[in-house]
Amino acid sequence: MDAGHQTDAAAMSTATAEVLARLDAHARAIATDAAAGVADGRSRRRSRHPAGESRRAAVHPSDDGDRKDYPAGAAHGEGSLATLVACFGLTPFERDLLVLCAAMELGPTAAARCAAASGREFPTFSLALAALAEPHWSALTPDAPLRRYRLVEVADDGVLTTARLRIDERVLHFLLGVPQIEPQVQGLVARTAAPGRLPESQARLAGELAEAVSADGVAALSGGDPQTRREVVVTAARAAGFGTFALSAADLPTEPADRVALARLWEREAVLLPAALLVEVSDPAKAPAAEAFVAMLGVPVVLSSQDPLPAPTTQRVHLVVAPLDQAEQRGLWRDALDGRGGDADVAALVAQFSLPGHVIRAAGALAREVGGDLRAAAWRAGLAHARIALDELGRRVASRAGWDDLVVPERQRGILHEIVAHVRQRATVYQDWGFEDVLRRGLGVTALFAGGSGTGKTLAAEVVAGELGLDLFVIDLSQVVSKYIGETEKNLRRVFDAAERGGAVLLFDEADALFGKRSEVKDSHDRYANLEVSYLLMRMESYRGLAILTTNQKKSLDQAFLRRLRFVVDFPFPNxxxxxxxxxxxxxxxxxxxxxxxxxxxxxxxxxxxxxxxxxxxxxxxxxxxxxxxxxxxxxxxxxxxxxxxxxxxxxxxxxxx
The missing domain is CATH 1.10.8.60 (Helicase, Ruva Protein; domain 3)
Structure with a gap:
């Protein structure tokens, strides 16, 4: 048994001995009264307590319905009992009542001593009120700590004063220094492992989050991907002295009463562990339930979501995970490749991929395992990780065609080669040569492939993607466009956000479903159609990869829209x-x-x-x-x-x- 367990066991042994001694004294007093035949024995028994310490009905001050700040917990050197008393703010009477219930599990003579003191072989509230010091009725009210946090359970088989009282098993294990987590929350929450060293920008963010959690208890985090947000939260919680458990908002109970019960259980766990809770909201429809759940908690909690959640009624700190800059990505790739990748190899990877740190580490590990040409292996690994998010949003076309398979006039072929050059050399021109600082906007490579059905538009996109060594994803715009206001932009954003990781070649098929001569606003539908087109063009212009639109009816497209595209390639009917x-x-x-x-x-x-x-x-x-x-x-x-x-x-x- 280690020193911590010895301290806990010694503290509990001393506490149970003291409480059982009070029961013995109470039993002797009853026997003395009975032997003496004193009619008012109850009054004399009450007089043993100092004035003002008899059964008082004062309301327990621990909970007025507002959020509370809980301490992180005392050190094990002070004993788990002292930790529990300090964290939950138990009064001396509540402490002794809890110890009395623990004595029933630990002491073989406790049942007999309860029977001698009250006639029942188990602890009851009436026994505690009569035998323990400083009694008060409010100790067993539903909102007092003993019942609010299920430290003590009241059997539902009698009136409150005579019902059996039992210590919760999880609390008993804690008092004995045995690490455990409440079984009822095990299937809902999962312990999160500590990540490796975070990039500098995310480490700073974790520091800000640690201060927010320590000070206010509740914070919100958005941006990035779920795993990156989780790494930031775990690092922040560790800096604040907490472990971290994650809970998906989708797993929250639907019934409000069940959410309240879960909140109470988790509050107890957060204090006993101690730990912060990460509530992950992947579906915006689950946000209200998550907000309602978090509002009931008085312990450290972080709400994690892709997009910022609507502001709640109470103020809280909201932080955003920003994309890694190129210097941070270069450092991550060098570490992931174990220093075996040259500067040119790393620069090419950074120019093409915009991956989170955990994905870069995984891609580097896979590349080292495969061996051979390290840059090629890392490139393939980057593609494999980047395509995960896009596979459910578009149709991936394997790029097996080459230039020899494409039959188009030389003028069109020359433009296609020019498109390849723009994508391949964008890092050199934008970053190394400084054009990014001068132009600032419209740096994405955009193209329109126009021509009749079967004239080679998709084949040309496949050839370009193959030449660049990238994935080609075909996005059917007719499926993206929605009649509901705002839904089209939301669908487009999902596509571009997913594609940003690997800079895939995006082919938006059937652009006529969205584009058209709609610059003249005649009604609200035309106005929103223009907004949708503008949003698509804006995302195409800022997209770090290549975005291609196809159309069978170039003449139906508005000239103002065409001017915003960098390339327009006409695919004529073959002679x-x-x-x-x-x-x-x-x-x-x-x-x-x-x-x-x-x-x-x-x-x-x-x-x-x-x-x-x-x-x-x-x-x-x-x-x-x-x-x-x-x-x-x-x-x-x-x-x-x-x-x-x-x-x-x-x-x-x-x-x-x-």
Missing amino acids: QAERAEIWRRVIPPRAPVDGVEVERLAQLTVAGGSIRNIALSAAFLAADEGTELRMRHLLAAAHTEYVKFERSVTPTEVAGWV
Whole structure:
């Protein structure tokens, strides 16, 4: 048994001996009165207490319904009993009553001594009022500490004065110096581990939060991602002398009475541990329940959320986790790569990714484990971590196509290469050369890909993403746009916030769902439509990656919007020579062919997307027949493709095919 446990055991042994001695004295007095036949024995027994210390009905001063500041707890060297008395502000009578209940669990003779003193083999309030010093009725009121914090439980099997009293098991373990947590909160709260060394800006924030929690007890933290906020809170709580437990607002009871019960239980736990509580609000709909729960607590608590929560009726400190600056990210990457990454490698990683510290540490660990080209491994690890948030918001397209797969005029190809250069060299131009200080705004790389269906817009985006070594996420704007005011902006913000980590290539498909000639405001719908477009363009311009819009109807877009885009790439309908080149590239060299003439196939007036569909369908027809791919298979597939557009294949297009 360690010194702390020995101190706790000794303190409890002394306290229980004193309380049981009072019971013995009371039992002897009863026996003396009975033997002497004194009719007014009760009055004489009361006279044993000094004047003014008899049963008084004064209201306990511990709780007037307002928030209280609880001390962090006494050191174990003073004994757990002293800690509990100090933290909950127990009166001497309440302390002795609690010890009497503990004696029933610890002393084999306690039941018999209770029976001798009261006729019942267990502690009761009437026994305590009669036998213990400085009694007061308010000790067992519902809002007094013994019952408010469930230090003592009253059996629901009789009147208050004669009901069985029992110490709570969690409190008994605490008094004996046995570390434990209340079983009823174990499934709701989780202990949070201490993080490693925080970046300087977050360490300063943790210091501010520690002061706020120590002074006011309640603070709010927003910004960053949940894990980063958790690391800041744990560091702050540790600096303030607390452990940290986390609770999800989604797990809070729905019934107010159940929330009150949980609040009382946690207040007791916070005092006994001692610990701060981190309430994490991931769903804004759960914010009211979280606020109501926090309002009942008088112990250190931090509300964590992505966005600031509505201001409550009471004042509290609100702090924000800011993104890490590039110097901090470089330091984190160097540490994560264990010093094995060169300055150029680290600079490239910082230029591309904007990851939280815990993600950088995880990516670096994964890169070291994989080995080989450390920069390539770290890049892949960064992509893997960054894409987690986007996978549920968009469709990720694996970038397998290269420049040779893209058939577009040289002018368009040149613009695409220019887009790649803007993304790849943005760190050099903006930071190293100082253009960021001069321009300040519109630093994001934005592009509009305009052209008919199947002309290669998505393929071009895939080629650009592959050249940059980035993920391509296709976001369907028709699914993002909402008829409810404010919802479209909220959906767009989620997309861009998630994409910021890895600077993914964002392809907003069907821009016509949002863009259009709406600069002339005729009604409220037009005004909000303009706001939505402006918000999208603003986020695109500030986005650190590449954001691409696609449209089939460039003429319907307002010129004021087009001027805010850095690149506009027109994808024209392919001419016959370009169609022939697409046909050559779309049929694999390994495919068995017989008599397939590319120049005749190019007579079909269809775009690249349809060419790919026809070639694939014809290949399945040939494979099903067990023969080589022939022109008749391609003719049958062409008829099927034309049906989709409610067109018919003309004799001119298929002249000489069969």
